[in-house]
Amino acid sequence: MVTASPQDPVAAVRHEVSALHAELVRYNLVAWTAGNVSGRVPGTDLFVIKPSGVDYDDIAPHNMILCERDGTVVDGDLSPSSDTAAHAYVYREMPEVGGVVHTHSPYASAWAARAEPIPCVLTAMADEFGGPIPIGPFALIGNDDIGKGIVSTLTGSRSPAVLMQNHGVFTIGRTARAAVKAAVMCEDVARTIHLSRQLGEPVPIPQGDIDRLHERYQNVYGQR
Ligand SMILES: [Zn+2]
Numbered sequence: 001m002v003t004a005s006p007q008d009p010v011a012a013v014r015h016e017v018s019a020l021h022a023e024l025v026r027y028n029l030v031a032w033t034a035g036n037v038s039g040r041v042p043g044t045d046l047f048v049i050k051p052s053g054v055d056y057d058d059i060a061p062h063n064m065i066l067c068e069r070d071g072t073v074v075d076g077d078l079s080p081s082s083d084t085a086a087h088a089y090v091y092r093e094m095p096e097v098g099g100v101v102h103t104h105s106p107y108a109s110a111w112a113a114r115a116e117p118i119p120c121v122l123t124a125m126a127d128e129f130g131g132p133i134p135i136g137p138f139a140l141i142g143n144d145d146i147g148k149g150i151v152s153t154l155t156g157s158r159s160p161a162v163l164m165q166n167h168g169v170f171t172i173g174r175t176a177r178a179a180v181k182a183a184v185m186c187e188d189v190a191r192t193i194h195l196s197r198q199l200g201e202p203v204p205i206p207q208g209d210i211d212r213l214h215e216r217y218q219n220v221y222g223q224r
Contacts, residue, residue, distance in 0.1 A: 010046070016177070021050060038100045047088070063078055086170070089148065089151065097179075098173065099175050110190070132159070137149040
């Protein structure tokens, strides 16, 4: 077991990733033991991820799993999440990514089940996603297909979220917290735009305005 200290970057990531799992529960993004968060140990290709099949109430820094860039376990008593290979692929291929989140959050997964991108029809969506939330390919677990689908869909996209067809949501961020935020916002806009469509056809936002909103939110909004 690794204990926390500010001098120990692995311990710091164990604490951060463990605590962020509570946000998936708080925002109703997960059922039973589904869903997972991982975080890169800064400056390395090591990452920390949830153990497989552990109740959210039992998640703690000491049972998080430390993995190498190929997904093999470096430190941890339990088996890592069954999605570890997908997370590892993203960390290998996208060095700017510091956190990855996976959920089957219900409204976003309903769009994934139809293989339909979520259109950019809310200013909050232009802010966070800079356009539609794209659909990634249908891919089975067990090799690098899910990771390849995430990376190929998000490379060159402004969206930090991808809806993997017939599956669910993967999000990336510069930090694990940013990836969790993207997962929360993805479900929020999936729900609202679903509700809007029950009443009629949502009105698109012109591309120039999407660009301006995204630029402002990414560079000006919030505390500096
Ligand atoms: Zn899944």
